[in-house]
Amino acid sequence: MTTLDLLALMPLIILTAGCVLCLLAGAVRPGFYLYWAAMAVVGVALLWSVLVHVEAVMSGLAVTRFSRACSGFLYAAGLVALLLAFDYNRRRGIKGEEYPATLLFALVGMGATCAASNLLMLFLGLEAFTFAFYIMVAVERDSGRGGEAGLKYLLNGTLSAAVMGMGMALVYAACGTLRLAELALAATQPDLLMLAGLGLILAGLAFKLSLVPAHLWTPDVYQGAPAPVTALLSTASKGAAAVALLLIFPLLQAWRGGHDLLWALALFSMLSGNLAALAQTSIKRMLAWSSIGQMGYVALAFVAYPAGGDRAALFYAATYALAGLAAFGAVAVLSDVSDRDDMDAYRGLGYRSPLAGATLALAMFSLAGIPPTAGFMAKFAVFSAALRAGEVSLALVGIASALVAVFFYLRVVVVLYMKASTGQPEVRPQNIPEMLALIVPGIAIILLGVYPQPLLDLLKDILP
Numbered sequence: 001m002t003t004l005d006l007l008a009l010m011p012l013i014i015l016t017a018g019c020v021l022c023l024l025a026g027a028v029r030p031g032f033y034l035y036w037a038a039m040a041v042v043g044v045a046l047l048w049s050v051l052v053h054v055e056a057v058m059s060g061l062a063v064t065r066f067s068r069a070c071s072g073f074l075y076a077a078g079l080v081a082l083l084l085a086f087d088y089n090r091r092r093g094i095k096g097e098e099y100p101a102t103l104l105f106a107l108v109g110m111g112a113t114c115a116a117s118n119l120l121m122l123f124l125g126l127e128a129f130t131f132a133f134y135i136m137v138a139v140e141r142d143s144g145r146g147g148e149a150g151l152k153y154l155l156n157g158t159l160s161a162a163v164m165g166m167g168m169a170l171v172y173a174a175c176g177t178l179r180l181a182e183l184a185l186a187a188t189q190p191d192l193l194m195l196a197g198l199g200l201i202l203a204g205l206a207f208k209l210s211l212v213p214a215h216l217w218t219p220d221v222y223q224g225a226p227a228p229v230t231a232l233l234s235t236a237s238k239g240a241a242a243v244a245l246l247l248i249f250p251l252l253q254a255w256r257g258g259h260d261l262l263w264a265l266a267l268f269s270m271l272s273g274n275l276a277a278l279a280q281t282s283i284k285r286m287l288a289w290s291s292i293g294q295m296g297y298v299a300l301a302f303v304a305y306p307a308g309g310d311r312a313a314l315f316y317a318a319t320y321a322l323a324g325l326a327a328f329g330a331v332a333v334l335s336d337v338s339d340r341d342d343m344d345a346y347r348g349l350g351y352r353s354p355l356a357g358a359t360l361a362l363a364m365f366s367l368a369g370i371p372p373t374a375g376f377m378a379k380f381a382v383f384s385a386a387l388r389a390g391e392v393s394l395a396l397v398g399i400a401s402a403l404v405a406v407f408f409y410l411r412v413v414v415v416l417y418m419k420a421s422t423g424q425p426e427v428r429p430q431n432i433p434e435m436l437a438l439i440v441p442g443i444a445i446i447l448l449g450v451y452p453q454p455l456l457d458l459l460k461d462i463l464p
Contacts, residue, residue: 008056008063011045011071012111018042019104026097035086038100039079042107046075060121066462067115070243073318074110077236078103080325083437084332085228091336092226094140102139103232106132110240118178119168119201122244126164126208129240130157133233137225149224156207156217164204170197171251184250198251202261205248208241209295212268222288227339230284231328234291235321242298242317246310249302262303267394269296270401277408282341286408287327290367293401294320300398301382304389311459312381318455319374319448323366326441330360333434334427346412348421355430359438361413366445368409369402374448381456 006013018041022034049072056063082103089099109128116122134157138150172178174194175186187194207214222230252258273293280286298320301313333356334340334349350357366375379402386395430438448455 002056004054005056005058007052007054009058009061010052011049011075012108012115014041014045014048015104015108015111018045019101019108022097022101022104026101030096032086032090032095034097034100035082035089038104039082041104042075042079042082045107045111046072046079049075057117060118061112061115062117063115064462067111069458069462070114070239070314071111073321074114074236074239075107077232077239077321077325078107078110080329080437080440081228081232081236083433084231084329085226086433087431088226088228088332088335092140093142094226099136099139102132102135105129106136106232106236110236113240114243116244116247117180119171119180119183119248120178122180122247123161123165123168126241126244127161129237130161130208133157133229133237136229137221137233139229140226143224145224146226147224149221152217153221156214160204160207160214163200163207167197167200167202167204170194170200173197180247180250187251188254190255195255195257198248198255198258199261201248202252202258205241205245206265208244209238209298210269210292211265211295211299212272212292215269215272215292218292219285219288222291223282223284223341227284227328227332227335231325231332234287234328235324238291238295238298239317239321242313245302246313249305249310253305259303262299263391263394266296266299266303267397269293269299270398271296274401274405277405280408281343283331283343283346283412284328284339284341286343286412287324290405290408291320291324293405294367296401297379297382297398300386300391300394303391303394304382304385307385307388309382309385309389310463311456312378312385314459314463315381315452315456316378319366319378319445322441322444322448323363323373323375326359326363326438326445327367329434329437329441330356330363333430333438334360336428343412343415344419346415347419348416349427350413350416352421353427353430355435355438356427357416359442361416362442362445364409364412366449368406370406372446372449374445374452377449377452 049068106129109125113125134154138146140146210218273289277286277289298313301309366373369375369379383395
C-alpha cells in the first residue's frame with residue numbers, strides 16, 4: 001500500500017482507531033467524556049474527507065470525489081447524532097463506552113460502502129453499519145420495547161444479509177468476478193443466473209431502504225430505539241443504502257426486470273407508507289411509516305435513472321436526511337426519562353420550547369414538500385426526472401401520495417402551535433450541544449430550499 005493510498009483511507013483509519021481507543025479508554029476510565037472524544041474523531045474524519053483532495057484506487061476500494069462527498073455527509077450526520085445523544089443518554093442512564101464506539105464503527109461501515117468498488121466490500125460495508133445498529137437499537141438495557149426492537153431488527157437484518165449474500169454469490173458464479181466495473185460490462189448481456197443474483201441483491205437493499213415489502217420492521221424499530229439512534233438509523237443508514245443502490249445500478253440498466261421491480265417497489269412504498277402514516281398517533285411511528293413513503297420517492301428517482309434520476313435520488317436522500325435529523329432531534333431534545341412519543345404530548349410545545357418546536361415544524365414542512373424548504377426542491381427534482389423519463393403514471397401516484405402526506409405532517413404543526421397545553425410537565429432548557437444539533441440541520445433545510453444549485457452542481461460533477 002502506497003502513501004497515497006494511506007492518505008486516501010485516512011478518514012476510515014481515523015474512525016477505526018477512534019473506535020478501538022474509545023473501547024479501551026472506557027474499560028480503564030468510563031465516563032461521558034468519551035462522547036466528546038468521539039465527536040472530535042468524527043470531526044477530524046469529516047474535515048479530512050472535505051479538505052484533503054486525495055484519490056486512490058486499491059483492492060476493493062476506490063476513494064474518489066464521489067465517495068468523499070457521500071461519506072463526508074454521512075459523517076456529518078453521525079456528528080449530529082452524537083450531539084443529540086450526549087445529554088439524552090445521560091438522562092436515560094445509558095452509560096459506558098459502547099454507544100460512542102459503536103457509532104464510530106457504524107460510520108466506518110458507511111464510509112466503506114461509499115468507496116466500495118467490488119461486491120464483497122459493498123457487502124462488508126453494508127453489514128458493518130447494520131451490525132452496529134443492532135447494538136445501538138437495543139443499547140438501553142432496561143427498556144423492554146428497545147430489546148424487542150433490537151431483536152426484530154436483528155432477525156430481519158440477518159435474513160436480508162443472507163438474501164443479499166446469496167445474490168452476490170450467484171452473480172459471482174455467473175461472471176467470475178466481484179468487481180463492479182467488470183460486472184457492469186458483463187451485465188450488457190446478462191444470463192439467467194446473473195439476473196437471479198441481481199434480483200436477490202435488490203431485495204436485500206430494499207430492506208436497508210425500508211421499501212415495501214421489506215418494510216414491516218421499520219415502525220417497531222423506530223419506536224423502540226432511543227431517539228438519537230432513530231435519528232441516525234433513519235437518515236445516514238438510508239443514505240448509505242441509496243449510495244449502494246447507485247453503485248450497483250449499472251448492473252441493472254440492461255435488465256428490463258430491474259426497472260419493473262423498482263417501479264413496483266416505488267409504487268407500493270409511496271402508497272403504503274403515506275396511507276399507513278395517516279392512522280398513527282405516535283410521532284415516531286408516524287415518521288417511520290412516512291419514511292417508507294419517502295424512500296419510495298428515492299426508488300422513483302432510480303426508476304427515472306436515464307433522465308437524471310441518479311442526481312435526483314442523492315439530492316432527495318440528502319434533504320430527507322436533514323429533515324429526519326431535525327425531526328428526531330427535536331423528539332430527543334423534548335424527551336426526558338422516556339421518549340415524548342404520543343402526539344398529544346406535543347400540545348403547545350411550539351411556545352414552551354421555541355427552538356425545538358420551530359425545528360420540528362420546519363422538518364415537517366420539508367418532509368411535506370412545502371416551499372421554501374429543501375423538501376420542496378427535492379420532490380420537484382424527483383418528479384421532474386420521472387416525467388422526463390416518461391414515467392407519467394408513477395409520477396402522478398407520487399404527487400397524489402405527497403398530497404396525502406401533507407395532512408399528517410401539518411397535523412404535527414397544528415398540535416405544536418394551535419392546540420392548548422393541558423397540564424403537560426415543564427420543558428427543560430436545551431444545552432449547547434442540543435441547540436447545535438437542532439440549528440445545523442434547520443439552517444441546511446432552509447439554505448437548500450432557497451439555493452439548492454451548489455449541491456445539484458456538486459452531484460452533477462461527482463456522479464459518473
